Every structure is written in C-alpha cells, then in structure tokens.
C-alpha cells in the first residue's frame with residue numbers, strides 16, 4: 001500500500017491558517033513570529049503542509065498530543081511504538097497532517113474486506129482529531145477529503161464512521177449522510 005507523501009495543496013486550507021498554526025506551535029517563541037519570507041519577492045512563504053501515513057517519529061512530534069483532543073491516550077512513548085507496530089501489521093492506516101514538520105491533525109482508516117459485495121472493501125474512518133488549539137481552521141475538512149480520496153484509490157466501495165450527534169454537521173459538510181444508529185456494550189469500565 002502506497003503512502004501519500006506529496007505536498008498537500010495548501011490552497012484548500014483556510015487562508016488564516018498560516019500564521020495561526022505557526023504561532024500555536026510548541027516552541028514557536030524560538031521561531032520567527034511569522035513564516036519566513038521569500039527573499040527574492042519579499043512575500044511571506046506559505047507553511048509546508050503535507051498529509052501522509054504516520055511514522056514512529058510522529059509519536060514524538062505532536063501525534064499523541066493531537067490525539068488527546070479525543071480523550072486520554074494513557075500510553076508511554078515506548079508503549080505507543082508497540083501499538084503502532086501492531087496497527088501496521090493489522091493494516092490500520094494512520095494518517096497525519098503536518099504543518100512545518102509538526103503534527104496538527106490525524107485520522108485513521110481501517111480496511112475491512114467483506115464476503116458481501118464480491119469481497120469488496122469497506123473503509124472505517126476512526127480517530128479523527130485536530131489539535132485543540134487549531135480546530136475550526138479547515139484542517140479536519142482537508143484531512144477527511146484526503147482520506148476519502150485515499151479510500152477510493154484503495155478500492156473501498158464505501159466509507160463509514162461513528163460519531164456523537166453534535167459532530168454530524170462536520171461530517172455532513174464532507175459529504176457523509178446519516179445512515180443508521182450504532183450500539184455498544186462496555187466491558188471493564190476501568
């Protein structure tokens with residue numbers, strides 16, 4: 001399975017993302033307050049934005065912090081590396097969006113091959129999280145758009161997800177429609 005490593009079309013993000021992302025970066029006080037300017041033209045350079053499958057380095061580069069927007073991660077770095085290796089074996093695809101090298105958003109795609117639909121694949125969209133201080137700037141929409149394109153490229157005939165009702169408008173804007181109710185049983189609540 002190929003990863004997508006090409007540069008992300010920055011134009012798809014809201015224009016104000018540039019400086020806001022830069023200023024919110026941990027350690028940004030050590031950096032210039034605005035993106036470096038292009039010496040030739042004097043114009044501010046756009047931040048480097050990319051979406052790709054994660055690698056282990058991302059665990060120390062903002063991924064665990066980004067996931068905390070969803071809930072407690074509760075893993076040490078070493079434990080998280082072991083989980084990442086198991087996810088790779090199980091074909092759980094974890095994508096990250098990076099801005100100037102730092103993780104600002106993540107979403108995962110689990111591929112399930114059915115007996116139905118002539119053995120077709122369903123994509124399960126999981127663990128969509130944008131850094132708390134960078135939400136509502138178009139990052140989630142850009143990630144979802146990329147994962148949907150990736151699901152189609154990988155041959156999925158549909159993509160499904162579960163979410164609480166107040167997140168539905170976000171997914172509806174990305175093209176999803178309400179489809180069914182979900183149910184759960186919790187074991188061991190500790």
Ligand SMILES: CC(C)(COP(=O)(O)OP(=O)(O)OC[C@H]1O[C@@H](n2cnc3c(N)ncnc32)[C@H](O)[C@@H]1OP(=O)(O)O)[C@@H](O)C(=O)NCCC(=O)NCCS
Pocket residue numbers: 069070127128129130131134135136137138139140141142162163164166167168169170171173
């Ligand atoms: C929900 C979440 C992924 C959205 O990502 P985001 O980067 O903040 O959202 P975007 O800026 O890309 O929003 C895209 C559109 O959805 C809308 N939207 C975003 N979050 C919304 C919400 N909670 N309720 C209603 N609309 C929402 C935005 O207003 C925007 O609409 P527009 O296109 O008309 O401007 C992000 O806020 C997040 O990580 N939340 C915490 C974790 C979480 O709930 N994850 C989802 C689990 S199912």
